[in-house]
Amino acid sequence: MLKRIHRVTTVVSRIEQIDPRVKRFHLQDPGGWELPPFTAGAHIDIHLPSGLIRQYSLSGDPARDDTYTIAVQREEDGRGGSRELHDDVQVGDELLVSLPRNSFPIAADAAVTMVAGGIGITPFLSALPSLLASGRPFVLHYCAGSLDRASFVPMLQEMGLADRVRFHFSETGQRLDLARVIAGLDEDGHLYCCGPARMLEAIETQAGHLGERLHVEHFGIAAGVDPAYEVLLARSGQVVPVAPGQTMLQALRAADVHVPASCEGGVCLDCKCRWLEGTPIHRELTMPLDDRKEWITPCVSGSAGPRLTLDL
Amino acid sequence: MTFTGKVEGLHVTPRSFLPMRNMEKLQLIEGLGVEGDRHSINEAFHSDRPEEGRQITFFEAETLEALKRDHHIILKPEQHRRNVTTRGVPLNHLVGRRFRVGTCVVEATRLTTPCRHIEQITGLEIYEVLLHRAGLNAKIVKGGEIHLGDIIEPE
Structure with missing residues (x-):
């Protein structure tokens, strides 16, 4: 049985409906205290009331120390975590979460190229404020099936990223030219990718030679069935x-x-x-x-x- | 034993895992703990194992300096997760003794043992280097308000 004192206690302070499929949940300490700090690319485990535990990237600005923000895409055929968050979790509800962990840190001293597929944009949202502030070279490629499936286009357009964000919608034939992106990397530039498994497989195949300069963040589940x-x-x-x-x-x-x-x-x-x-x-x-x-x-x-x- | 030390830092947090805030003063409640701190309201990581002798906790500023000097580890006063940062107080020799902090009196109960919990919170590998110098637990015998700069000396 999980004890409250062994997790970070948060309450849902605000819920935003970004589009029909995506909600953003803002989590804060019940007394308004600062939350444990996190770095761009970090994620937390959310302990749902049903007992399910799910991982979500923190998509807010790490400089804001009193809020964890997660963006959740409702997956009708998923394992139930996103449906529970969308359907059952309300403002004021208590959610226990883990300390932030970061398996996808953004390099501090190199040019950064980011490739996001769909809801895979979320870890990059936490990186953009500091990248913008630092003046470091970066570019974000945001890929989706169509404009209406790219939930964060309006937010990105408001951030003043100019040509540092490129949109790629397969419906209109603007698919990402991955080979060109890889060929255009600086000698010491790092490539970061988060998106569906098929996208990540393609990137790992084509950009595997980058070695430690290639970073991929998986979401979803691995699966397999073995004989007894x-x-x-x-x-x-x-x-x-x-x-x-x-x-x-x-x-x-x-x-x-x-x-x-x-x-x-x-x-x-x-x-x-x-x-x-x-x-x-x-x-x-x-x-x-x-x-x-x-x-x-x-x-x-x-x-x-x-x-x-x-x-x- | 004679010594004269002082309060160099005061720290409090209302719940497990949350960052500690640096304070100018703390209110000590006799027989209970530090007002607003997680140990006094059963909100600490170890509150499922209550302990009368853990009403207030102390940590030596000299240990922070030793971590930096000998291990190149920068641990800030608000990161050691104890309530009081002391200077000039031989904490490890005070188990079982009473001492004054400003106008308050505490009775040291046992040395604090480090736990891996602090590594999770700080992201620093400090468990082993904190062994034998992770601070002191105490009961509050006489409550009141303590301030930065208060004198710490034997009762």
Whole structure:
């Protein structure tokens, strides 16, 4: 059972309907105190009243220390978090959130090129105020199927970005020319991308040679279905069967093995466990490749063989 | 034991995780805690494990200087998450003793142990370097108002 004192307590101070599909929620301390600071690109876990935990990028200005702002696109066919926020959460409601974490920090001393797909614009919204203030070179490519699916065009137009924001709408044939964007990067320029999986795959394929100058932020969930296998817990000797369609995390829970978990989508890495033997199938979205040699996230990952041994 | 130290910083926050504000003065409530601070209203990270001896907490300014000098870690007074930053007070030697802070009196109960919680909040790897010097917990024996610059000395 989650205790209030073990999370940051916020109340919903304002809700903006940006367009028919997107709402912005402004969260503040119940007494108006400053909130724990965050940096551009950071995200928080939101603990929903139903018990669901979802990650959202902070899209407000980090210089504003009393408000966390998240933009939530309602996903009719999603896992339920965005529907609950849209349909059930009201101004004045209390929401427990995590401390901000940043797996997508914006480099402080290089030219910045940002590519946003749809609601993937959100982490960049928190970066724009300081980029503008610093005078550093940057450009933001905002891609969407059509103008009416690009929720933040009016806000960006009001920010005085001029030609530092470029809009790309596939409906009108203005698709982003990714190869041209990559070819146009400065020698030490960094490329940041956040958007749907298909976009990120394309960018990772085409811009993989950038190495540490390429940064991608995934959202959504990783998924996969494995045939049945079993997990051997090395410390206790317990063997836990994992049924087809069941996640390793679900199987561990069913066997009363407690593994802390949060996003259950292969993003936050809260549930990562050390694996010792077997052939894991890694489906985490955010774990560095080197770490996979030692760790696995049971929320989304599986086993290629009949048995996987964990250090539990 | 003789010493004469002073209050160099006063800090308070109403809930776990929230930044601490620097204050000019604090109101100490006998047998309870610091007015408005999370420990006095069961809003602290550890409030599910209540402890009578954690009504007010102290931290040495000299430790902040040692972290900078020896480990190049800049920890600001409002980041150590204790209520009072002291100078010239041998906190580790005061367990079980009473001492005056301005016109108030406190009784030290135990050394504060660092916890990983502070690393999450500050983003600094400081757990290990704070071992044995993470401050002092105390009960408030005589309440009142304490101010920046107040003298700290044995009762």
